[in-house]
Amino acid sequence: MPDFDLTQLPSRAPKEFHKASIKRELKKIRQELIELQNRFYAANGHSVLIVLQGMDASGKDGLIRRVFSGINPQGVRVYSFKEPTERELAHDFLWRIHQQTPARGMMQVFNRSHYEDVLITRVEGLIDDKTARQRFSAINAFEELLQQAGTTVLKFYLHVSEKEQRERLAERVTDPAKHWKYEAGDEKKAGQWPAYRQVYEDVFRQCSPASCPWHIVPADQNWYKAYVVAQTLRDALVALNPQYPKGKVMKQKMSS
Numbered sequence: 001m002p003d004f005d006l007t008q009l010p011s012r013a014p015k016e017f018h019k020a021s022i023k024r025e026l027k028k029i030r031q032e033l034i035e036l037q038n039r040f041y042a043a044n045g046h047s048v049l050i051v052l053q054g055m056d057a058s059g060k061d062g063l064i065r066r067v068f069s070g071i072n073p074q075g076v077r078v079y080s081f082k083e084p085t086e087r088e089l090a091h092d093f094l095w096r097i098h099q100q101t102p103a104r105g106m107m108q109v110f111n112r113s114h115y116e117d118v119l120i121t122r123v124e125g126l127i128d129d130k131t132a133r134q135r136f137s138a139i140n141a142f143e144e145l146l147q148q149a150g151t152t153v154l155k156f157y158l159h160v161s162e163k164e165q166r167e168r169l170a171e172r173v174t175d176p177a178k179h180w181k182y183e184a185g186d187e188k189k190a191g192q193w194p195a196y197r198q199v200y201e202d203v204f205r206q207c208s209p210a211s212c213p214w215h216i217v218p219a220d221q222n223w224y225k226a227y228v229v230a231q232t233l234r235d236a237l238v239a240l241n242p243q244y245p246k247g248k249v250m251k252q253k254m255s256s
Contacts, residue, residue, distance in 0.1 A: 004204040006197050009216055011161040013224035022227045026066070029230045034070055036237040040105065041075035043242040047102035047151045050109045050233065053119075054158030055196055056189045057168035058219050060111050063158065066226035067233070068109070077102070080111040093117045093135065094142055101146060114139060115203055122199045123192060136206040143212050152236050153212045156229055157200065158219035162193045 013022070040046070052060045068076055079100045088096045094114060102108035118135050121127045127135070143153050160168075169190050172182040208214045215232060219225045 004201045004216075006159060006201060006216075009159060009218075011159050011164065011218050011220045013218060013221055017224060019221070019223050023223050026223070026227045026230055029227070029234050030067070030070055032234050033067075033230065033237070034072070036234065036242065037071050037075050037107065039242040039244055040107070040237060040240070041072065042105075042244050044105035044245075045150065045242065046240055047104050048107040048233070048236065049102055049146060049151050049153045050107065050229075051113045051115070051153065051155040052109065052111050052158065053113060053115050053156070053200075054219060055160055055165050055193060056186070057165050057172075058158035058160040059168075059222055059225060060158060062222055063226055063229060064109060064111065066222065067230045075105065076107045076109065078109040078111055081113060081116060092138075094138060097142070102151060104150065114142070115207075118203060119196065119199050123195045132202075133206075136203075139207050140209065143207075144209075147211060152240065154232060154236060155208075155212065155214045156232075157204070157214055157216050158225060159216050160219040162190075164220045165193060166190050 040048075052063065054060055064078060068078075077100075081097070081100075084093075084096065097114040100108065100110070118127075118132050118139070122129075122132055146153055169186045172178045172186060204214050204216075215228070217225050217228045
């Protein structure tokens with residue numbers, strides 16, 4: 001298994017990347033995504049699952065707005081997994097996840113995902129290490145099943161530094177425009193950064209096969225984070241090379 005140490009990985013863009021030029025490039029990529037998504041939806045042959053994970057205040061909501069702005073909402077769904085309900089807890093932990101996977105022609109974004117069941121559950125002591133290892137195996141098999149069924153799975157961890165996270169959580173108190181984001185316990189979350197770092201590193205070691213790797217995205221700067229995710233999604237769709245199907249008009253012309 002590859003080793004991961006988040007403290008050694010950058011949370012900011014490389015120095016040669018400049019905000020103005022990257023924002024222009026992101027605008028071009030979004031235009032490409034609009035056309036690719038239209039073809040992808042019409043072709044109806046594959047699906048794409050985009051998994052977004054990250055510490056609290058890593059900017060998952062803002063990323064979704066920046067990357068998917070302008071894309072036809074008929075072909076994209078966003079789902080956020082919250083604390084399981086009693087009905088969901090009566091089933092295996094992947095039961096509720098499978099119901100939200102994308103159909104052919106669709107792109108589905110998981111804003112938090114099945115990985116919460118091996119992250120927050122471990123930090124809060126809800127499951128032990130043995131159960132976590134069993135769930136790692138189940139997650140790998142689940143994602144392999146999705147890929148066999150024609151789903152491209154793209155997993156992104158938004159790597160925000162401990163310092164940046166603390167500043168963003170503090171803004172929820174000091175900035176009136178962000179008061180609505182504040183939740184009781186935000187201070188506790190900031191103090192849990194080391195614990196979450198350890199369980200995330202375990203996820204990356206156990207659930208990052210070559211066919212479905214994690215993309216560790218520097219997330220301290222929103223413009224660079226959106227660029228990396230959009231570019232990765234664009235490249236995945238280009239590789240699938242979706243084409244508009246021949247319609248009835250074309251078939252009629254060929255037969256006449």
